[in-house]
Structure formats: structure tokens, C-alpha cells
Amino acid sequence: MAPSRYRGAINIGFQLSIGIGVIAANLINYGTAKIKGNLGWRISLSMAAVPALILTIGAFFLPETPNSLIQSDKNHQKAKLMLQKVRGVTDVQEEFEDLVKANATSKAIKDPFKNILKRKYRPQLVMAIVIPFFQQVTGINVIGFYAPILFRTIGFGGSASLLSSVITGLVGTSCTFISMFMVDGFGRKGLFMIGGVQMIITQMTVGGIMAAQVGDQNVVSDGYAYSILVLIMIYVAGFSWSWGPLGWLVPSEIFPLEIRSAGQSIAVAVNFLSTFIVAQTFLTMLCHFKSGTFFFFGGWVVIMTVFVYLLLPETKNLPMEQMYQIWREHWFWKKIVRENEENI
Numbered sequence: 001m002a003p004s005r006y007r008g009a010i011n012i013g014f015q016l017s018i019g020i021g022v023i024a025a026n027l028i029n030y031g032t033a034k035i036k037g038n039l040g041w042r043i044s045l046s047m048a049a050v051p052a053l054i055l056t057i058g059a060f061f062l063p064e065t066p067n068s069l070i071q072s073d074k075n076h077q078k079a080k081l082m083l084q085k086v087r088g089v090t091d092v093q094e095e096f097e098d099l100v101k102a103n104a105t106s107k108a109i110k111d112p113f114k115n116i117l118k119r120k121y122r123p124q125l126v127m128a129i130v131i132p133f134f135q136q137v138t139g140i141n142v143i144g145f146y147a148p149i150l151f152r153t154i155g156f157g158g159s160a161s162l163l164s165s166v167i168t169g170l171v172g173t174s175c176t177f178i179s180m181f182m183v184d185g186f187g188r189k190g191l192f193m194i195g196g197v198q199m200i201i202t203q204m205t206v207g208g209i210m211a212a213q214v215g216d217q218n219v220v221s222d223g224y225a226y227s228i229l230v231l232i233m234i235y236v237a238g239f240s241w242s243w244g245p246l247g248w249l250v251p252s253e254i255f256p257l258e259i260r261s262a263g264q265s266i267a268v269a270v271n272f273l274s275t276f277i278v279a280q281t282f283l284t285m286l287c288h289f290k291s292g293t294f295f296f297f298g299g300w301v302v303i304m305t306v307f308v309y310l311l312l313p314e315t316k317n318l319p320m321e322q323m324y325q326i327w328r329e330h331w332f333w334k335k336i337v338r339e340n341e342e343n344i
């Protein structure tokens, strides 16, 4: 329902909320870690139930949306009244008719998972898989999990964990906020390129410094330690205005209605699966690759930046109904989707 001119900004609210949640969790952990005895971790763990509790109680007071009233075919008049209430105006006829039409269309859709396998949807299927995968192999969660140890290793001592939460939290959230203002004007591809280059340079440089400086004693000079801190901040900034929000936004806007539910499910499943795999493997990877870990993820960012440059069309400001055109006009995808146009 978001107007196409603001679709990017509104969608980025999702990643922004994740970022605010991460800051809140980090600060709670920092505070509870100071509690003596073994009460700290219990408080920290149980605080995770607070947002869930608010949502659960809130659900009891949540009114039906106009959409769900139309969907359940209960009462169109009630749906219209609800739409008027939500919008705060009485003239909602046009939007109401759109909703009824969209509902009829979505009811007519059968087998979205079978549809998405058709050749004409190949670009969308590829994007549904690779974009969330790429978001995770930027290595963001490795930096997030490993940052406290990294900062301690290079000599930041006790303040390391607060420092890392400030870095991954405040820098990240502010840059996601900036992304909200840039995404519909400047475009998705530009942000992907800038963030990608930032992450490549910073990861390669941190890897280089770690390889050259961290010996058996695990100490680096102050100058190098501060350089690593600044480099990690630039890396987090790069992620937070590119792959962080856009890794959710782009898959959400490229699927036509016929495959939207399947496409979104695949994208979210690939994201969580990739997050799980990276989280489960990065400790072993750090033990074996050491500073090579930074080159490994940096290498992925090179691949994904080239991929976006060559294979992802710009999607800013385009109404969702016209999105199918971008593949027909694209130098590569047109060969895949056009050959099969008679099969639409």
C-alpha cells in the first residue's frame, strides 16, 4: 500500500527497527553483565520476553484490517467503515475498490511455488535466493559477534564490549536512517555500490593489519588499534545503508502478485538459513583462517558488488505493477524471459 515514491523509505523501517532492538539488547547486556552473582544473564534473557509480551497483549486490542474483513468475505460495509476510520476521511471508494480487486486476484492465484519455477520468473527466483544470501555473507554478524573479542585482542580492554555495541548499534542505526532518505532519490544500485566498495576496502585493510600485526602476544600498537576501530565503523556504516536494509527491500518489491507469497517466503527462509550457517561456522572459521576470515567475507562482497552492478536493475520509484518490465529491458535477463514470452 506504500506509494511507490516512498516505498523504499517505508520498507527500511523494518531494518531500522531491528537496529534499535540490537542497541536495546546490547545496552541491557552491558548493564546486566555488571550484576554480581548469576542474576545478570537471567535478567538479560528474560528481557527478551518483554517485546513479545507487548505484542501478545496488543493483539487482543488490534482491530481487523479492512483487508482481512474483505478477505474473510464477512462484511464489505464493515470493511469500508474501517477503511474510513483508518484513513480519517470518508472518500475511500477508490482505495476500497482497489482492495476488493486485489483480493479477488489473489484468491484466483493457485500454486505460487509452482509458478515461481516457471522460466519467466527466473530473475525473481534468482534474486529471492542470492540477495538474502549475499546480505549474510557480507560477514555483518561475524563482525557483530566477534567485535568484543576483536577489540579486546587489539588492546581495548574492559570497555571493549560497550565500544562494540556503540559501533554496531549507533553507527549502524544512524546509517540505516540515512539510507531511508537516500533510497528513493539516489536509488538502490548507487547505495549497493557505495556500501559494497566501503565494505571491500575496510575488510581487506583490517585483514591486512591483523595478518601483519597480531602475533603470538595478541597485541597491536595503539595507532593500528584505533585504525581498526575506525575501519570497522566505516564497514558497519557501509552495510547499514546498503545490504542491511536493501537485502530486505529489493526482494520485497520485485515479485508480481502471482508469485509474491512464494518469493517472500523463499527470501526470508534463505536469510535466516544463511544467518544460522554463518553463526554456526564462524568460530571454526576464525580458528583456521584467522585474519583470512576478513578476506573471505571481503571476497564475497566483491562478488556481490559485481553481481549487483551487472545483474540487478534499478527498482526505485517504479510502481509494483510495472516491475515486470525491468527484466524485459535488462541486457541479460531479457534473453531469459523473452524467449519464453509465449508461455506467460
Ligand SMILES: OC[C@H]1O[C@](O)(CO)[C@@H](O)[C@@H]1O
Pocket (backbone or CB within 6 Å): 015, 018, 019, 022, 140, 141, 144, 172, 244, 275
Ligand atoms: O537484518 C539483517 C541483518 O542486519 C543485522 O541486524 C545487523 O544490523 C544482522 O544482525 C541481521 O542479520
